[in-house]
Amino acid sequence: MKKTMLQKADRILQTMYERNITKFNRRDAMRNCREFKSVAEVQPVLDFLEVNGDIIAVKAEPEYYNGRPPMHKYILNPQIAVSEKTIEQKLVKTVKAVGGIAPKFTSPGFDGMPDRIIILPGGKMGFVEVKAPGKKPRPLQEARHNLLRQMGCKVYVIDGAEQIQGVLAEIGEEA
Numbered sequence: 001m002k003k004t005m006l007q008k009a010d011r012i013l014q015t016m017y018e019r020n021i022t023k024f025n026r027r028d029a030m031r032n033c034r035e036f037k038s039v040a041e042v043q044p045v046l047d048f049l050e051v052n053g054d055i056i057a058v059k060a061e062p063e064y065y066n067g068r069p070p071m072h073k074y075i076l077n078p079q080i081a082v083s084e085k086t087i088e089q090k091l092v093k094t095v096k097a098v099g100g101i102a103p104k105f106t107s108p109g110f111d112g113m114p115d116r117i118i119i120l121p122g123g124k125m126g127f128v129e130v131k132a133p134g135k136k137p138r139p140l141q142e143a144r145h146n147l148l149r150q151m152g153c154k155v156y157v158i159d160g161a162e163q164i165q166g167v168l169a170e171i172g173e174e175a
Contacts, residue, residue, distance in 0.1 A: 003035075005044070005045065005048050006138055006139070006140065007111055007140060008035075008036075008045045009045050009048050009049050009052070009054070010111060010112075010138060010140070011033055011035065011111070012029055012033055012042075012045060012046070012049065013049065013054055013055075013076075015032050015033050016029075016032070016076060017076070017084075017085070018104075018106070019032060021076075022075055022076050022078075023058075023073055023074070023075045023076075024073070024074055024075075025071040025072065025073050025074065026039055026042055026043060026046065026071055026072075027071065029042050029045075029046060029074075030042050046074060049074075050074070053077055054076070054077055055074045055075065055076055055077060056074065056075050056076075056077055057072050057073075057074055058072065058073040058074065058075060059072055079132070083132040083133050084130055084131060084132040084135075086161070087130050087131075087132075087158065087159070087160065087161050087164075088115065088116070088130045090161045090164060091116065091118075091128065091130060091158070091161075091164050092116075094164050094165070094168065095118055095120070095168065098120065098121075098168060098172075099120070099121045100118060100119055100120040100121060100168075101118075101119050102116045102117070102118050102119075102128075103116065103117055103119075104116060105117045105127070110144075111140060111144075112138070112140035112141045112143060112144035113127075113144050114127035114128055114129040114141075114144070114145065114148070114155060115128060115129055115130045116128045116130065118167075118168070118171055120168070120171055120172050122172075124171050124172050124173075125153075125154070125171065126153070126154035126155065126156060126167070126170070126171035127145075127148055127153060127154065127155045127156070128155075128156050128157075128158060128167060129141060129145065129155070129156070129157045129158070130158055130159075131157060131158070131159040132159065133159050133160055134159060135159060136157075137157055145157070154170065154171055156170070156171075
């Protein structure tokens with residue numbers, strides 16, 4: 001099945017966040033996301049991410065005399081990266097404080113699944129998608145969330161630390 005531009009962009013962002021890579025070039029994107037086999041495949045995805053504000057291109061200064069020109073570097077948008085990461089860290093810390101666990105949820109071959117599984121004492125469980133403030137889940141993520149809800153799972157999307165307590169209270173309620 002051929003992946004859409006959005007799925008490819010999600011893959012690059014997810015990989016960079018998971019590996020704590022905040023500054024990278026095209027080669028780094030290709031090496032970390034093995035699905036890209038050439039610059040011709042990865043460059044349009046990087047351009048898409050730049051247009052959407054997820055990454056910022058830092059133009060390379062020409063410091064060469066012979067050989068290839070230097071590659072442009074990209075950085076994850078600090079407003080997005082810091083905010084989402086900060087919210088996710090607060091979520092994990094808060095879950096631990098109430099005696100639960102919040103493992104990172106990755107599902108190879110089944111993109112769009114929520115970021116974390118929240119497991120609270122008493123076997124209470126839910127899925128949480130963490131977004132930067134003001135960001136919404138992408139269509140594939142929405143589809144996966146709806147699938148999980150149809151199966152009777154609790155699924156939440158949070159884009160602010162102030163939402164954490166309410167989500168944990170809902171997960172902890174009796175069904």
